[in-house]
Amino acid sequence: TTEDDDLSLGLPGLSLGRRDFMKAGVAAGAMGSVAGCSALTGGDGSAGSQSTPSGSGASHTVEPGEHDEYYGFWSGGHSGELRVVGIPSMRELTRIPVFNTDCASGYGYTDGTQEMLEEGGGYSWGDNHHPNLSETDGDYDGEYLYVNDKANGRIARVNLTYFETDAITDVPNMQAIHGCTVLSPDTKYVLGNGEFRVPLPNDGTDVKNPDNYTSLFVAVDPESMETQWQVKVDGNLDIVDTGKEGRWAISSAYNSEEATDIQGMTKDDRDNVKAFDIPAIEQAVENGNYEGVNGIPVVDGTQGSSLNQGDRPIVKYIPTPKSPHCVEVGPNGDYAFIAGKLSPTVTMLDLNALADSSDPEEVVAGRPRVGLGPLHTTFDGNGHAYTSLFIDSQAVKWDIEAAVEAEEGSEDPIIEKQDVHYNPGHIQALEAMTTDPDGEWLVSLNKLSKDRFLPVGPIMPDNDQLIHIGQGEEEMELVADHPAYPEPHDCVFAHKDKIDAKKVYDKDDYEETYITEEDSGVERTGENSVHVKMTTKRSEFGLPDFTVQEGDEVKLSTTNIEGVQDIIHGVAIPEHDINYAVAPQDTREVTFTADDPGVYWIYCTYFCSALHLEMRSRMIVEPS
Ligand code: CUK
Ligand code: CUA
Structure with missing residues (x-):
């Protein structure tokens, strides 16, 4: 037995039996299972048979000068940024801080x-x-x-x-907004799940008594970005997705035990998924059935709340095994798919039955046994679901309607398993979150890359793997490994025709700040403040130099008067911690204090022309 056979997840009391593991392996077919194991243990480092694309021979090459078919928007985790990746090439196109x-x-x-x-x-x-x-x-x-x-x-x-x-928007009353989604079909709200339970308000009272902690669900207006209302619930909220009709938001949840340590949080076999009835919540807010906390209406959605006792509870609690992780709603809006994490199953909720059913078990439409550590599910739009298996390091493809027909816990709906390297979190197929997914490609966002790339020191990249799925009739095929800087969690794909990025700024968006060459100059705005206005173009700043006094607060406004796409100028001021880009027709401003008398060469950081190095200005700071 090697270290990699230890399936205890490192949690006391949470061992998954060897037998369970073997059973999951059988469904994958003996060869798949063996390949997975040898790859996990390192073996000869060849990572099994998966490294050689075979079968359809799908190519993800995008020839020089050609464009990708899809935009991929990657979360950047704790790097704080987003990344834009072209699909299918997997080329990183840009980053959005x-x-x-x-x-x-x-x-x-x-x-x-x-x-x-x-x-x-x-x-x-x-x-x-x-x-x-x-x-x-x-x-x-x-x-x-x-x-x-x-x-x-x-x-x-x-x-x-x-x-x-x-x-x-810094949402009041909440720590750790984890799940986040828009309310389909028309983005009425941006919805967020408060994962961490804290006292409400979290002002230092009741800090030692977890019974007084609560987690919140929030609705933010997508235009004003103001917080509209919150709902407090029992247990911790994790991921959220909505139905397609604007009524239901389904949140996965763990820690129904409301413990503060890992043993306590994972004690019970069931946790409660929450189904938020959005119109019912809006009605409660309208009726004044809330408590104002830090200026936000907070509606009581806990199990004991009077708002949950009548015919139309604002939050339905649906018992689900066991510390589930994701919720994803399928393309036609019929089912929400809840991956069991510590249970080897995916629970399917029938969203059409949700409104009328008083028995939570009645709304469970299916519960296939998919493998160990199911975290996230995605869709090809042709009746198949694909679930990531964190512990098995696999993507499992299964048949949605077969899972409705099958007994709970059946492995019959499983069609195929594909090894990934290693430990996948989200998997996402093209436009899987819309009512009309495109299939063809799936990306598995694997947390670990281990031996898949040249060693780069102990903090290794993640491994985002591109898998060809076609329209769901073919076998899955691993096509590319793509290292990712820590740490993407999820991504979303949009066909290129749905995104209309401007190549040059629209001057009208910046009318009041736009600077012409004639405007370039220094204006004293106060005893200790100046406003410097300056254009940029190839290969000069609007001012060859300007003079300020020591101690002046300098507001520097820069317009790039170029009308040609992709001619960016940078404005760097040495020893003042200033560097920013100005794109064509854009205006940017920066304010700083000129503390140190002297001469400072302002230079352009974008290599914009043959005379880029000569593109300079001079800030002269006179001693006061
Ligand atoms: S979560 Cu599941 S792997 Cu959607 Cu924040 Cu990270
Ligand atoms: Cu402008 Cu370099």
Whole structure:
């Protein structure tokens, strides 16, 4: 027995029997199981038969000069940023700083972005897990992307016209917004799950008594980004997805035990998934059935609440095995798929039965046994579900309707298992979150890469693997390994035709700040403050030099007057911690104090022309 046969998950009392493991292996077929094991143990390092693409010979090559078919938006986890990846090439196209600062773009250094981060809580990092595209009629409308911050209870919005973060909401009363989704079909709200239970308000009272802790579910307005209402519930909330009709939001949850340590949190065999009835919650808010906490209406959705006793409870509690992780709602909106994490099953909830059923067990439509450590499920739109198996390090493909027909715990719905390397979290297929998924490609976001890449020191990249799934009739085929800097959790794909990114800024968006060459100059705005206005173009700044006094607060506004796409200029000021990019027709501003008398060469950081190195200005700070 090697170390890798230890399936205890490192948790006391949570051993999964060898027999269970073997049974799961049988379904995969003996060869698949053996290949998985030898790869896990290292073996000869060849990682089994999976490294050689075979079968359909699907190619993910995008030839030079060709474009990818899909945008992939990757969460960046605790790096705080998002990444944009082309599918199928898996090429990283750009990064979008969200909760972090970024010196290449100047995000977090320029006035607008610094203020936004400051007003959004003032933290220097965040932990984003779940990117969500805004929807109209259940399809991506290309307007916005919303993403959570698990670390500080925030939700941010990215404007997909400019691929820039344009709002960060620090949601009151909540720590750790983990699950995050938009309410389908028309993005009425951005919804967030408060994962950590804390006293409400968390002001130092009752800190030692977990009975007074609670977790919250929140609705944020997608336009104003203001917090609308919250619902308090029992247990910890994890992931959330919504039905397609605007009524139900389903949240997975663990720790119904409401313990504060791992042994306590995993004690019971069942936890309660929550089904939030959004219109019923709105009605409760309208009727004044809430408590205001820090200015937010908080509705009581705990099991004992009077709002849960009548014919139409605002939150339904549905017992589910065992510390489940994900919830994903299938494309036609009939079922929510809840992966068991510590149970080898996926529980399917019948969303159509939810409204009328008083017996929670009645809404369970199916419960196939898929393998060890199921975390997330995705869809090809042709009747198949694909679930990631964290412990087995596999993606399992199964038949949705067969799972409804089969006995609970049956392995019959399983069609195929594909080894991945190693320990997958989310898996995502093309447009799987819409009502009309595209199939073809699936990405498995694997937490560990172990021996799959050249060693780069102890902190290794994740391994995002591209798997060809076709339209679901063919066998899955592993096509590419793609190292990812820590740590993506989830991704979402949109066909390129649904995103309309501008290549040059629209001057009208910045009318009041736009600077022309004639505007370039220095204006004294106060005894100790100046406003410097300056254009950029190839290969000069609007001012060859400017002079300020020691101690002046300098506001420097820069417009890039180029009209040509991709001619970016940078504005770097040595020894003042300033560098930012200005794209064509854009204006950016930065404010700093000129503390040290002297001469400072301002230079352009983007290699913009043959005379790029000569593109300079000079800030002269006169001693006072
Ligand atoms: S979570 Cu990370 S693997 Cu935050 Cu969606 Cu499941
Ligand atoms: Cu402008 Cu280099």
